[in-house]
Amino acid sequence: MNRHIRISSLLKRTTMLVIPALAAVAVPAPSQARMAAAPGASAPAPQAQRAPDIVLFIADDLSREDVGAYGSPDAKTPNIDRLAREGMRFTNAFAASPTCSPSRSSILTGDYPGRNGAHANHSAIKDGLTTLPAYLQKLGYRVVIAGKTDFGNRANFPFEYLPSSVIRPPEGRGVLWSNLNVEAVDKVLATRDRSKPLALIVATFAPHVPWPDNDGFDANKLTVPPYLLDTPETREARTEYLTKVRQADTELAAVRASIAKYGGADTTLFLFTADQGAQFPFAKWNLYDAGIATPLIAVWPGHIPTGKTTGAMVSLVDLLPTMEAAAGGKPTRGIDGESFLPVLLGKTDKGHDEIYAEHSGVLQTGPHANIAPMRAIRTDQYKLIVNFRPDIRYVNAISEGSGKEKSFWKSWVRAAQTDPRAKAVVEHFHHRVPVELYDIRKDPYELHNLANDPAYKNVSDGLRAKLDAWLVSEGEDPKHIPLPSEATPGNFPYAQ
Incomplete structure (x- = not known):
């Protein structure tokens, strides 16, 4: 076998x-009080607080x-x-x-x-x-x-x-x-x-x-x-x-x-x-x-x-x-x-008004390691992503793995040899630009980067200023986000 x-x-x-x-x-039906409540309405308050x-x-x-x-x-x-x-x-x-x-x-x-x-x-x-x-x-x-x-x-x-x-x-x-x-x-x-x-x-x-x-x-x-x-x-x-x-x-x-x-x-x-x-x-x-x-x-x-x-x-x-x-x-x-x-x-x-998100990769080294740091700010309408090491070829366990649940990536690589769109998608996966800006309302799947569009310069600059200020408040340097192997205290694996 x-x-x-x-x-x-x-x-x-x-x-x-x-x-x-x-x-x-079986999960029982809700109580009668809850079933009587109209959608969006609060059910009656319980008789005793606990x-x-x-x-x-x-x-x-x-x-x-x-x-x-x-x-x-x-x-x-x-x-x-x-x-x-x-x-x-x-x-x-x-x-x-x-x-x-x-x-x-x-x-x-x-x-x-x-x-x-x-x-x-x-x-x-x-x-x-x-x-x-x-x-x-x-x-x-x-x-x-x-x-x-x-x-x-x-x-x-x-x-x-x-x-x-x-x-x-x-x-x-x-x-x-x-x-x-x-x-x-x-x-x-x-x-x-x-x-x-x-x-x-x-x-x-x-x-x-x-x-x-x-x-x-x-x-x-x-x-x-x-x-x-x-x-x-x-x-x-x-x-x-x-x-x-x-x-x-x-x-x-x-x-x-x-x-x-x-x-x-x-x-x-x-x-x-x-x-x-x-x-x-x-x-x-x-x-x-x-x-x-x-x-x-x-x-x-x-x-x-x-x-x-x-x-x-x-x-x-x-x-x-x-x-x-x-x-x-x-x-x-x-x-x-x-x-x-x-x-x-x-x-x-x-x-x-906005949330933040961050990715610093994994505790690995070598050409097949997912180590490129990135940070983001997202509002109800816009998302700004900063890729702090665009010089690093982005990879992860999908592109580098060998399990059957990852094998579809090989079909992407094959498609990229003849299909211009597939080639662009694979290139975007591996090579991230320094800054990405997306209008989530118009582009919910984040396919069209607006970072270099002059019409969005004020939006981009404003979000970058907020992101930089937040990074400072978190104890990070907006001019240099370290690689996983350089970060402190996240430079050691947790005990198994």
Whole structure:
């Protein structure tokens, strides 16, 4: 049996592990009070105030555009879509970084990577920082995490850690990947001390690669985003990715079913998001919206309006102070994040005027390393990206990898030999210009760079001034962003 078949078969096994949980416990219908509430209206307030349980469900490498509730014609995400109908859907939520470790570290510190120190992927935050579990423990919470961590030394993150389901290659050489252990989550919910509020971070490994074989998607009928080259191999890769997106949706349903089974449906603030976008060119490891625009949906019966969509601009660094405020505490001052609890409660639609995002590559060296630093500022209309080392040929695990989920890149390279557009796309991938400016309203897929258009000079200059000032406030030099190997303290890998 070859390696391709072994991986495919194991992935199917891991997906199947989740299904019995759903069959055993269906997510119940909302309470009568919630069902009576009109879309956009708040449900009646609960009779007695209590600290809510808080569940944060984080998908792994899921672009916002690939969720049914956000308009995807292809994704099969009925449980996430139901979540959106029962609560509030954010259309302007953004990751602080399009890379796993920096993004997750920013969620759990409330600081952008430039401030917390986790610049590059697989790097650690500064020692001594207070993180989400410690903040919530001070408010009386039991704080548990299940699934993917990938955020640094555990001493900095005093969670109660649940075991993952680990799948090893048949040869027994090393860990192939991990899988969310929904049974462990169910056990925590079943046996918890109900006199103490619970904060539970559920971090699925889906839809991160490796992707399983296509299960039920017609490659010929998919809508390929215009920033990708439409080749048969790209379409096949999209079917495999969407198959694993459905796994994340299934796992979310299992967790919600467990919450309901043990009586927590009406007393839980449930938040759903993703750490960054999908592992496709111009998405993960990039500052285009495909890489940093994340789904964000919140449900809290009796508090959050149902069927509500908000355009309030938020960053995932805002999750920490928002969870503090929802728990009854005062949001921590002196961090980058700001509470958006007033938005959740339907009191305002006002968020940030702009958000920031950064990518510093990975802790690698050599010609095949993803090390080119870039920073961005995004408003409701415009995005400015500064590529601080345009002299470095941009690469990442997609262009340099060899797995089946990355093989579509070879079809792009072949197409570039005869197709001028394909050649331009591949060249743009590898060779970034110093500055990129996009009008998101007119050009949502960021295909037309306006940085050299005289009509947009004032826009570009104004955004660059704001970005430079922000970099200084974060402790970075806007004239020189170091490579990952040069950054401090992000110049060492976190302890495994």
